Amino acid sequence: MIGWLHQHRRALGSAFVRFARSAGLLSTLVIGVALALPAGGYTLLEGLRGLSARLSFAPQISVFLRPEAKRAEADALGNLLRADRRIDRVRFVPREEALKELSAVQGVPEVIAALGRNPLPDAFVVTVKEDALEPIAADLGRLPAVGHVQADTVWARRLAALAGIGRLALWLLAALLGVGLVAVIFNTIRLQVLTQREEIEVLKLIGATDAFIRRPFYYLGLLQGLAGGVVALGIVGAGLALLNREVRTLSESYGSGFHFAFLPPGDAFAIVAFAALIGWLGAYLSVAKHLREMDPD
Amino acid sequence: MVSFSAVAKRYPGGQTALHDVSFALQSGELAFITGRSGAGKSTLLKLIPAIERPTSGSVIVNGQNVGALKRSALPYLRRNVGLVFQDQKLLYDRSVYENVMLPLTFSGQAPREAARRARAALDKVGLLARERSNPIQLSGGEQQRVAIARAVVNRPALLLADEPTANLDAESAARVIEIFVAFNQVGVTVLIATHDQALVERFGGQILHLEDGRLQ
Numbered sequence: 001m002i003g004w005l006h007q008h009r010r011a012l013g014s015a016f017v018r019f020a021r022s023a024g025l026l027s028t029l030v031i032g033v034a035l036a037l038p039a040g041g042y043t044l045l046e047g048l049r050g051l052s053a054r055l056s057f058a059p060q061i062s063v064f065l066r067p068e069a070k071r072a073e074a075d076a077l078g079n080l081l082r083a084d085r086r087i088d089r090v091r092f093v094p095r096e097e098a099l100k101e102l103s104a105v106q107g108v109p110e111v112i113a114a115l116g117r118n119p120l121p122d123a124f125v126v127t128v129k130e131d132a133l134e135p136i137a138a139d140l141g142r143l144p145a146v147g148h149v150q151a152d153t154v155w156a157r158r159l160a161a162l163a164g165i166g167r168l169a170l171w172l173l174a175a176l177l178g179v180g181l182v183a184v185i186f187n188t189i190r191l192q193v194l195t196q197r198e199e200i201e202v203l204k205l206i207g208a209t210d211a212f213i214r215r216p217f218y219y220l221g222l223l224q225g226l227a228g229g230v231v232a233l234g235i236v237g238a239g240l241a242l243l244n245r246e247v248r249t250l251s252e253s254y255g256s257g258f259h260f261a262f263l264p265p266g267d268a269f270a271i272v273a274f275a276a277l278i279g280w281l282g283a284y285l286s287v288a289k290h291l292r293e294m295d296p297d
Numbered sequence: 298m299v300s301f302s303a304v305a306k307r308y309p310g311g312q313t314a315l316h317d318v319s320f321a322l323q324s325g326e327l328a329f330i331t332g333r334s335g336a337g338k339s340t341l342l343k344l345i346p347a348i349e350r351p352t353s354g355s356v357i358v359n360g361q362n363v364g365a366l367k368r369s370a371l372p373y374l375r376r377n378v379g380l381v382f383q384d385q386k387l388l389y390d391r392s393v394y395e396n397v398m399l400p401l402t403f404s405g406q407a408p409r410e411a412a413r414r415a416r417a418a419l420d421k422v423g424l425l426a427r428e429r430s431n432p433i434q435l436s437g438g439e440q441q442r443v444a445i446a447r448a449v450v451n452r453p454a455l456l457l458a459d460e461p462t463a464n465l466d467a468e469s470a471a472r473v474i475e476i477f478v479a480f481n482q483v484g485v486t487v488l489i490a491t492h493d494q495a496l497v498e499r500f501g502g503q504i505l506h507l508e509d510g511r512l513q
Contacts, residue, residue, distance in 0.1 A: 004405075006408060007402070202386050203403075205346075205375065205380055206375060206376075206380065206448075207371075207372045207373065207374075207377075207400065208372060209372045209403065210369070212402075295368075
C-alpha cells in the first residue's frame with residue numbers, strides 16, 4: 001500500500017516536472033482559451049436568465065373590452081370568465097384605474113389631456129390554469145363585448161425559448177471544443193512519449209508494468225486539463241470584470257443594479273473537472289496507442 | 298533454470314536467426330554463448346526475457362514457458378532476469394544512482410530499503426563513489442558496470458549479458474567479467490554472449506557455440 005502510494009507520488013512528481021518543462025504550458029493555454037468561450041457564454045446566459053426571471057412567466061391573458069361597452073356588459077363578461085373552468089383567477093381593471101396607472105408614467109398625462117377623454121377600455125387580467133394560452137385567448141376573443149385579447153407572456157416565453165436555444169448551442173460548442181481539446185492533449189502526450197522513448201524502452205526491458213509507465217502521462221494530461229480549466233475561469237473572470245464596468249453604467253441609467261455575476265462555485269468546479277477529464281482522456285487515448293508501438297518484441 | 302527445446306526463430310521476411318536450438322542451463326551455472334556476429338547470439342538471449350518470441354519450440358525459464366506468456370505477465374518475468382546490453386542503455390538525463398534505482402521504483406520496495414540496495418549494488422561494481430555523476434562522465438567500462446549494478450539491483454536469479462565487453466579495452470573487459478563471475482559465485486545463474494574466445498577459455502563453464510543459428 002505504501003509502495004503503491006509512493007509510486008503514485010513519484011508519477012505525479014515526474015508529471016509536474018514534465019509539465020513545467022515542456023509544451024504543457026502551451027496546451028494549457030489552448031485549453032483555457034477554448035473553454036473560456038462556452039464558459040463565458042454560459043455565464044452571460046445565466047446572468048440574463050437571472051434578469052428575465054424577474055419578468056412574469058405566469059400564464060396571463062389581458063382581455064380588453066370594446067371602448068363603448070357598458071359597465072353592465074363588463075360585469076356579465078366577468079361572470080362568464082369566472083365560470084370558465086380553465087381560468088384560475090380573474091382581476092377586473094376598470095378604465096379609470098388603468099388611466100391612473102398610465103398617468104404615473106412621465107409625459108402621458110399631457111397626451112391624455114390633449115385627447116380630452118379616457119382612451120382606455122375596461123379590462124380583465126386573467127390567469128389561466130393551463131399552459132395553452134393561445135387557444136384560450138382565441139376563445140375569449142369570441143365572447144361578447146370583447147374588443148381585444150392579448151397573451152401578455154408570449155414574448156417572455158419566446159425570450160425563454162431563445163435562451164434555451166442559446167444554451168443548447170453552448171452545449172454543442174462545448175462538446176465540439178471538448179473533442180478538439182482531446183485531440184490537442186493526444187498530440188501533446190504523443191510528443192512527450194516520443195521525447196521519453198528511450199526511458200520507456202529501458203523501463204519495459206527491466207520489468208516495469210504498463211500501468212507504471214503510463215501513470216506519469218495520465219497525470220501530465222490531467223494536470224494540463226486542470227490548469228487549462230483554471231485558465232478558462234481566469235479568462236471568464238477578467239472578461240466579466242471588463243464587461244461589468246460598461247454594464248453597470250448602462251444598468252444604473254435604468255435605475256437597476258444589474259451586473260453579470262461570476263459562475264457559482266458548483267459550475268466553476270464543473271468546468272475545471274470537465275477540463276481535467278478532457279486532459280486525462282486525451283492522455284489515455286494517446287498512451288494506449290503509442291506505448292504499444294514501442295514494445296521491444 | 299533455462300531450457301530451450303527445438304527452438305527456431307524466423308523473422309518476418311524469411312531470415313532465420315535460430316534453427317532447432319536445444320540446451321539446458323542449470324541453476325547457478327556460468328555459461329557462454331559464442332559465435333561470429335550474426336550467428337544468433339543476441340536472438341537467443343532475447344528469447345529468455347521474451348523480448349522476442351520463438352517461432353517454434355519452447356523456451357522454459359524457471360518452469361514457465363515464456364514464449365506463451367501473456368503480455369501482462371512479462372514485467373514480472375523480466376524483474377527476475379537481469380539484462381546487460383552491449384550499449385548499456387543507461388539514461389543520460391539522470392545520475393548513476395538514479396539509473397540503478399530505476400528497477401526499484403516499481404518493484405514495491407520501501408524507499409529506504411531501495412536506496413540501501415541501490416548503494417549496495419553500486420558498491421559491488423566499485424562505483425559507489427560515482428553515484429552522483431552523470432553516466433556520460435564515466436568511461437565505457439564504468440558505464441558497463443553501472444548497467445550491471447542496475448541489472449542486479451532487484452537480485453535476479455538469472456543474469457544475461459549481450460557482448461558486455463565488446464567496446465572495452467582488455468583491462469576494463471576483465472574487470473567487467475570478474476564482476477559477473479563474482480555474482481555467479483554467490484549463486485546467480487549467468488549467461489554471457491561474447492565473441493571473445495580468450496575470455497571464454499579463461500573462465501570455462503558451458504559453452505554454447507552458434508554458427509548460422511545452429512548450436513555446434
